[in-house]
Amino acid sequence: MVSEINAPASTVKPMLVSPGAAVWVTLCRDLRLGFRRQAELINPPLFFLIVVTLFPLGISPDPDFLAKLAPGVIWIAALLATLLAMDSLFRGDYEDGALDLLLVVPQPLFMHVLAKVCAHWLLTGLPLLILAPMLALMLSLPSQAYMTLIASLALGTPLLSLLGAIGAALTVGIRRGGMLLSLLILPLYIPVLLLGTGAVVAASEGLPADGQLLWLAVLLTLGLTLAPFAIAAGLRITASG
Amino acid sequence: MTEFLSVNQLVCERDERLLFHGLSFTLNSGEILQVTGANGSGKTSLLRILATLTEDYEGEIKFAGELIQRVLPEYRQQQLYLGHSPGIKGPLTPIENLRWLQGWYQSLSEQAIENALTAVDLYGYEDVPCYSLSAGQQRRVALAQLYLSHQALWILDEPFTAIDQNGVHHLEALLAEQASQGRSIILTTHHQLNVPDGFIKKLDIADYGE
Numbered sequence: 001m002v003s004e005i006n007a008p009a010s011t012v013k014p015m016l017v018s019p020g021a022a023v024w025v026t027l028c029r030d031l032r033l034g035f036r037r038q039a040e041l042i043n044p045p046l047f048f049l050i051v052v053t054l055f056p057l058g059i060s061p062d063p064d065f066l067a068k069l070a071p072g073v074i075w076i077a078a079l080l081a082t083l084l085a086m087d088s089l090f091r092g093d094y095e096d097g098a099l100d101l102l103l104v105v106p107q108p109l110f111m112h113v114l115a116k117v118c119a120h121w122l123l124t125g126l127p128l129l130i131l132a133p134m135l136a137l138m139l140s141l142p143s144q145a146y147m148t149l150i151a152s153l154a155l156g157t158p159l160l161s162l163l164g165a166i167g168a169a170l171t172v173g174i175r176r177g178g179m180l181l182s183l184l185i186l187p188l189y190i191p192v193l194l195l196g197t198g199a200v201v202a203a204s205e206g207l208p209a210d211g212q213l214l215w216l217a218v219l220l221t222l223g224l225t226l227a228p229f230a231i232a233a234g235l236r237i238t239a240s241g
Numbered sequence: 242m243t244e245f246l247s248v249n250q251l252v253c254e255r256d257e258r259l260l261f262h263g264l265s266f267t268l269n270s271g272e273i274l275q276v277t278g279a280n281g282s283g284k285t286s287l288l289r290i291l292a293t294l295t296e297d298y299e300g301e302i303k304f305a306g307e308l309i310q311r312v313l314p315e316y317r318q319q320q321l322y323l324g325h326s327p328g329i330k331g332p333l334t335p336i337e338n339l340r341w342l343q344g345w346y347q348s349l350s351e352q353a354i355e356n357a358l359t360a361v362d363l364y365g366y367e368d369v370p371c372y373s374l375s376a377g378q379q380r381r382v383a384l385a386q387l388y389l390s391h392q393a394l395w396i397l398d399e400p401f402t403a404i405d406q407n408g409v410h411h412l413e414a415l416l417a418e419q420a421s422q423g424r425s426i427i428l429t430t431h432h433q434l435n436v437p438d439g440f441i442k443k444l445d446i447a448d449y450g451e
Binding site: 016017021022025026028029032033036037092093095096097098099100101103104105106107239240 | 293297315324327328331341348
């Protein structure tokens with residue numbers, strides 16, 4: 001280690017980062033990490049794909065029957081795929097000590113938490129959104145419901161990620177907290193599921209689905225504004241324990 | 242003159258067990274505080290309290306005369322915490338790791354990061370994913386932060402773990418040099434620190450135990 005490379009502490013003029021730039025660092029790091037761990041990356045979409053494909057095989061290949069099932073099946077599979085990926089949100093950071101470093105950053109923690117959830121959704125939620133039309137076709141969902149399906153998932157899956165992150169923050173310190181996470185979070189997922197499937201069912205029957213979609217948008221807005229604080233508080237509790 | 246950091250009557254309990262009570266010390270700029278004590282005596286707990294990772298304590302900690310709760314963002318901006326597990330991400334390269342570790346505090350040039358890696362003998366490993374580095378080399382990636390840091394207070398938990406003898410000598414030289422330039426350093430180690438006497442203060446946690 002050659003110490004003369006380091007300029008004396010008193011003369012170093014640090015270029016301070018703005019909170020936005022610091023949050024950008026967190027977002028980029030998590031996205032980069034996600035793309036490097038490809039096995040974990042394909043897990044949620046693969047699960048989604050498998051669960052949905054098994055339904056016609058296991059129940060009935062009859063298109064009319066499948067069309068009735070389609071909204072529920074797609075939404076339940078998306079919900080479970082999100083839940084499956086939730087535990088990994090803070091697990092790695094907790095185990096290698098990066099979470100401690102995140103908790104002592106000078107910027108407000110909720111901003112970093114929001115960036116982490118965003119990155120997590122881009123890696124786990126967005127692929128579901130891309131797969132959904134293909135699976136809808138497979139389950140012969142009426143074509144007028146496609147846009148509603150995409151819209152409901154686009155509003156619903158980020159909400160699932162935000163809610164799941166609260167549970168993940170509280171359970172990350174517990175060994176094998178996965179089970180507890182599911183128990184904590186599933187009740188919170190139910191309203192999202194009801195609104196999501198409700199919207200798609202209405203659209204597939206040719207009825208307006210705006211009401212359900214607007215409700216999902218309301219919940220997402222609430223989630224975006226309030227959940228980061230809850231997640232940050234959960235992480236602080238975990239670190240203190 | 243106000244002290245850089247002053248800790249007054251600190252009490253810490255973990256799982257119904259009193260780790261230390263009445264712990265007080267002051268630290269001025271340019272001083273190194275070596276915290277010693279047996280395993281499980283609360284060294285890491287003390288450092289986690291000082292790093293503001295937990296509020297689970299009694300007593301007061303003042304940074305430049307102000308309670309740290311009042312000046313939390315400023316205090317956090319001025320501290321560098323290096324814990325037991327340094328948070329190095331296996332899939333990322335040393336450069337990428339340093340970019341996020343220090344990126345929350347300052348914007349860094351590629352050149353500065355390369356210099357820091359050269360300083361910890363990791364030249365030539367910049368683009369290797371960290372999981373293929375040895376434990377000591379991963380530790381060195383974390384320690385490279387010390388060559389980039391502008392923070393006035395370093396809180397280092399066992400910085401010498403997994404570092405070879407040569408590395409330890411360089412690190413000691415760096416600590417002494419940085420202290421002489423006014424940086425305050427708190428560290429735990431069981432190692433006999435080879436630093437000029439004037440800089441170093443010792444704190445034995447056992448003195449404040451039950």
